[in-house]
Amino acid sequence: MxxxxxxxxxxxxxxxxxxxxxxxxxxxxxxxxxxxxxxxxxxxxxxxxxxxxxxxxxxxxxxxxxxxxxxxxxxxxxxxxxxxxxxKVPNPGLKRVPGLTVVTLVGVNGTGKTTTAAKLAWRAQQDNLAPMLAACDTFRAAAVEQLKLWGQRLQVPVIAGAHGADPAAVAHDAVTAALAQKKDYLLVDTAGRQHTRHNLMQELQKVHRVIGRKMEGAPHEVLLVLDGSTGTNALLQAREFSKAVPVTGLVVTKLDGTSKGGMVVAIQKELGLPVKFVGVGEQPDDLQPFDAQQFAEALFMIKG
CATH class of the missing domain: 1.20.120.140 (SRP54, nucleotide-binding domain)
Incomplete structure (x- = not known):
């Protein structure tokens, strides 16, 4: 298919x-x-x-x-x-800057941030670029282990800390390692913090400040990962995360079987955030750069 x-x-x-x-x-x-x-x-x-x-x-x-x-x-x-x-997105896909490009992935639990980070690492490899992963969701041991397993599968280095470690400290170490090893991309998986928890939003902001202090201009991309099946709640999440951190684009996952696909349009229209990638399955190549024409034609059943 x-x-x-x-x-x-x-x-x-x-x-x-x-x-x-x-x-x-x-x-x-x-x-x-x-x-x-x-x-x-x-x-x-x-x-x-x-x-x-x-x-x-x-x-x-x-x-x-x-x-x-x-x-x-x-x-x-x-x-x-x-x-x-x-x-329409003029330049779909990940931003690329000379040297190291740092990308953070934010969003609530269950949207697929960890898997998305790994899939983006796989995409970087397909372009003959060297990625590194950072496991900054230190509040969930399962998230760290999941990212490590992806790292082993893809043969991509993963920087991680102990369960409960300071996420900002892990981010600092990851940027240091990525710069030292001359990586092209550092993909930072952050905690699946609920957007209504103010203290957790502050923690997310701290992670971004630490990354920016370690490398001027970083992070270069802040991707908000949204579950395409959550409808109006996804729009609420997008509003709150955009207030907390400088979101540069959206990744919409779980479009395989959702009944809420139109929400992708509503979010983009209200917030002006480009949809960079959409996910339609579990395999690495099931995350693809967003194609507005294809999406619109599928939404209104223009082709076959």
Missing amino acids: GFFDKIKAGLKKTTDQLVHEIKRIVTGSPRLTGHSLEELEAALLGADLGVAMTQQIIAAVKQAYETQGSAGLDVFAIAAREVAASM
Whole structure:
């Protein structure tokens, strides 16, 4: 199964309901009325696309209807075009700076940060770059062990501390080691702190301050990892983490089977954060740079 097919399968629950509703609305009447526009708006909001994106699509549909009439009105194509244009990322993938590039991964427990860090290390290897992993989720022994296992599997060095160690100290040691060993990427897995716990957010900020003191300009990327199946809660997480640390992009995991795929659009639209990667499975190559066109076409079932 190709990556586009995996995205399509992952968005199936969202797409099936959304496409069914749109077809019902646009085929039920030969012309676009205030009532049908309201129904279309409700369908888009029901798919978690968010208010801003929904309004943008409705405006584009109205404009197309006014200029082309109902005969030339393709709501699916219009919606996909608006989503793709809004979510287009000029340079998808990880930022790269001369020498060492430091990337931190933040987010709550269960979103897949640890696995994402390992998959990004694998991607760096595919580009003939040398990665290193830092296990800064010292509050969960399982997270440290999981990252070490990935390190062994990928033959990537992992800097870790004892269970309960100061995460900032581990981050400091990791930057020191990555610089000394002339690594290209340092991928820092942070604790899955709940975004409502203020003291844990302060701990996350401390990790970033220590990294910045050790290497000017670092971290160069702060990726917020979100579980694509959590809907509105993912938007709340994105808001809070963006307040605490300078998030540069999003990684959306678990798009394989989610019914909340539209939330990806809502988050990007509200916060202006580019979606850098999406995950559709467990294998290393199941994490891919985000393609806005593919995503939009899958969401509105434009292709096959």
